[in-house]
Amino acid sequence: MMSAIAGAGDNKPQDNSESNGGIPLLEMVRITKSFPGVQALKEVSISVRAGEVRALLGENGAGKSTLMNILDGVFSEYGGEIRLDGHPVSIRSPRDAQKLGIAMIHQELNLVPELSVSDNIFLGRELRTPLGTIDLKRMQHKTAALLAELDVTISSTRPVRMARVAEQQLIEVAKALSLNARILIMDEPTSALADAEVQRLFKVIRQLSARGVAILYISHRLEELQEIAHSVTVMRDGELIGTHALADVARADLIPMMVGRPLQEVFPKGESTVRRDQELLRVEHLSLSVDKGGSNRALHDLSFTVHAGEIIGFAGLMGAGRTEVLEAIFGVHPRRLLSGHVYVKGKLLDARSPRQAIRRGLAFVTEDRKSQSLVTILSVGFNITLAALRRFTRGMLVNQQQEQVAVVDAIHNLRIKTPGSTTMVNNLSGGNQQKVVLAKCLLTNPQVILMDEPTRGIDVGAKSEIYEQMSRLVSAGMGIIMVSSELPELLGMCDRILVLSDGRLTGEFQRGEVTQEMILEAATTQEVQAHVN
């Protein structure tokens, strides 16, 4: 199945779109979609040729996901027309989309963790033996062939939850291939991948493009687009701003198109605000053992300090234990698994529960906001005050007036885009949801904020706002520990970067003296770095 074109180490996107004699493979004509109170799409039209890799850019809430969901049959009601090869088609259900050869790989992967790889790939269309029972052998055989094409090494009988995220993604691609997809939609495919895995994915995308598959690629990572996309469509606030060949447009022009306003700098962190004399958090010889049946990584003998006005970054490969560091400090894990000491402003913190950590001035912005930080079925106001209710409670009663003032303040100051404080959090875009989480943390008046992947899945505009917030917070004297997989983010925002590898501290670098390569090297080494203050 590999085409000769895609090999030869050529990293530029090929133009493979001449197959149909000019008729685009996909046309979406004047698509309109509204939800209660929100006009999500306003007459958006795009057309994509076979083999074209089209990037979709836009802030969260711009409508890219909605447009793609319509194409994938998630919504049965919308205005406008969709045409394949020039013929109008009706897509009112995922099954319709599947039959027409459209496959979508969502950001939150749609795999059943307990089922095997082959079960997942053939979910809903299992192969049968003449007797009518499921033909496991044939399914596994086909699966193995598909996986081999994509260079995935996991066995087709293993449960999917045992595969790493990168492999799970490729399994989804394999599923799409087995459906003979002609149009593949990928939503933020690289947000959870390391560089090597990204390259592997790109190789696959090029192969597919060479075969004539049209690929619609939603991403916030502007740097990647140069490598992989032929063209880009920019959307903003439910409208189409423009479609351009990537060769015709510079990166600096794209951002204003997406955001609608000029941005000074992506990373606003200016002068150092570090007050070396004020120690906020000190961790000494922290170790975490693995819980039986639990899924946490181990930590070994970590020691570091956070000062007032400082942003500390934690870098490392996936699975190095970065999230565990934050969780251990915050009291998420049972006390018996921990050893070592944590001091907040000089006083020992024996956190047995998040409640105690919050009371001592810590706040935690989790990696997965929807499942760990937000009660999505309840309102923005409810979520914002949840951790700080004590401040508004006298006796047992909550003072709703006071509370409302604080909520309004928070929404205003963090620029949370929401129709109101009673809106259900689920209805907000990812970036605004993250701001709600941040507002919730800030309301508890923390000294140190622990942030785990704070800008994951958030568009450029909102990211920049969050960076601004972070800068402002540390200028006011707070300390921040930030875990991130985006090296540019770490390099741009942190005063110091600590690197973890397999639960051990393997590197510590000062701002301005470090490069991405140095971080990567420390992240892949086994040598432990001595603690440098």
Add this chain to the structure above:
Amino acid sequence: MSVDVGDPSVKRENIVPSPRERFTRVLSVLGSLQGYIGLILIVGFGILSKGDIFWNGINLTNAIGAFSSRGILAVGETLVILIAGIDLSVGSILGFCSMTAALLLTTRDMNPALIVLISMLVGAFFGFCNGAATSWLRIQSFVVTLAMLSIARGLDRELSNNVSVGTQVVLANGHLAPNSESFQLLGTPGHNLFNLQIPFIGQVGIYYPVLAFLIVCIIFQFILSRTRFGRHIYAIGGNETAARLSGVNVMLIKIAVFMLAGMLAGFAGPIDAAYSASADPLAGQSFELDAIAAAVIGGASLSGGKGTIIGTLVGALILTLLDNVLGLNAVSDNWQLVIKGLIVVVAVVLQRPGILTTTFAYVRSIIAKIRPERGGDKEV
């Protein structure tokens, strides 16, 4: 944050809840509109079919009074459902406490107020066991309360030696003992606390079970909407992990909720005993199902985080008035069971957000198919 760097496009006035939003918030406390529509339909049907035989103070008091002990159970059940749990044992706990009340009255000649208090404590103890097993031992609440259903019932029968115990202690001179006399005020039919004149309905005797039920509803709705404890309950039911990471003491609150459910069952026990002027070892059997039905019809979601006490009150009223209307119209018991089941399903379906718009859209699309010259939808 001392510097105002707010987004000028996000107007402060828009963030403060408009009157419309505040109205929506109050409405959400009252439960879903569909519940009230259902209630009005049933009342309407009652008035149409039976006139003032249905719509008079005595009949309405009788109907609500008969369901009061179950209604009180439903309040406790709503709390448990809100934290994404379920309590199958409230009926058995009520039975045990009903028997305890009768025995305390007849063997120890105890004051009814004290009886109610002890009954509540006993119920709370059972609730504590439920909560501890669910929270500390991490057994699913369905399993724990299913076991407790059996345990409490067994203890109840053992306590009473399988014989029902009357609550009317007659003295040698033929009169009722004073405590028995006042025990009747807890719910024996015909014994009202006092009488009131209510417009449009006429003279109404204030019957303790009804009063107790309403007061319990008001108190617990207040707790849910206005206290930190109430907020924490919604948070735990909505997303337990997020609640925990936000500093909510999940374990303690879960135990407290089960204790409250048990306590309410204990509170309702003496009411049940007074209603029958005796405690039956089988009292309260399958009451938990009525309690759950009332909560669900009232809008509580079994996955937690959604529901109000006022909604449960409406659900309870729907169930009992429906029973009453069907009974007055001599509909057989068998059909009553069928109708009750259908009501639960219909109520849940009708509570889906956007159900009305979806139904209208569906109807419109059918009309469009029947009348092709009108054309299909171009716009959403």
Add this chain to the structure above:
Amino acid sequence: MKKLLLRTLTCGLFLSVLIALTSCGQGPATSSGSGNSGGGSKTFVVGYSQSNNAEPYRAQLNLQLQHYIQQYPDLKLLPITDAHQDSTTQVSQVQNFISQHVDVLIVSPNEPDPLTAPVQQACAQHIPVIILDRTVNTDCYTAFIGGDNVLIGEKAGEAAAKLLPNGGNVVELRGILSDQPQIDRDKGFRQGIASNPNIKIIADREAKWLKPNATTVMQQWLSQYPKIDLVYAENDPMALGAYLAATAAGRANQMKFIGTDGLAIPDGGIRAVQQGQLAATFVYPTGAKEAADYAEKIVHQQHVEHKLVLGTVAVTPDNAADLYNQYHLGG
């Protein structure tokens, strides 16, 4: 601080439970068949399979049976098994007794069909069987002892006719419609009132043998029917539930109440007649004394009737006090 509060609360609760539990006690301690054999003579083992201990009538039956068997020093009663109204459970319990080779097997079947086979099994193993109160579909037993519900219903009907010489409106509260006793009592009652065509049953509803259900139904009837002269209930709890409702409406003295069962317990029908709440009730005989007598006779190879139909005793205000003392078993 919070832990201390929690512990105090727990102790307080525990104490309340203890107070509650120590206020218990009704009836004598259940005997576990502790009949001592007198010097040297053989002890015969009796097994009794009860269908549902929870019913007050059956609880009384159990007590009475234990009491009467204790009168016979050479009979030993094994712990009475309770099938919780589940026929399948009862089948295995009966089979258990058969494996233990009891000398006499007494069964109160939950339902006739499922219990027929095990009774036949006992018969095949030459174990004498006494069927108590409800029937099975085989003749292979030593004796059937039971009441005649049709007769009881008829007597109730006759009593009603006597109370309403000029006719009147009757409402009927029925047990679970599919229960045989319900069917029989209803049939008998209608036969009993047939003598006076002016007596009309204006309403009848199923109240499932339960007191609170009867209260609710009666309340609805009271609001619909201005003239009710007599309430007939197929058991005493339902009659008393109706009485409560009528008292609440202030109309209890306008009507008469007739129940069925006549249990000699403080909460039962005989006392209710004594206190003037019921006009009459009819003792549904437990047959316990007869069963004990028969068991003794059987083990001594004496003749017993194959079918012993027990009559009923009408409980009226005249004889209520005496009957109570006669049937009451202490406790």
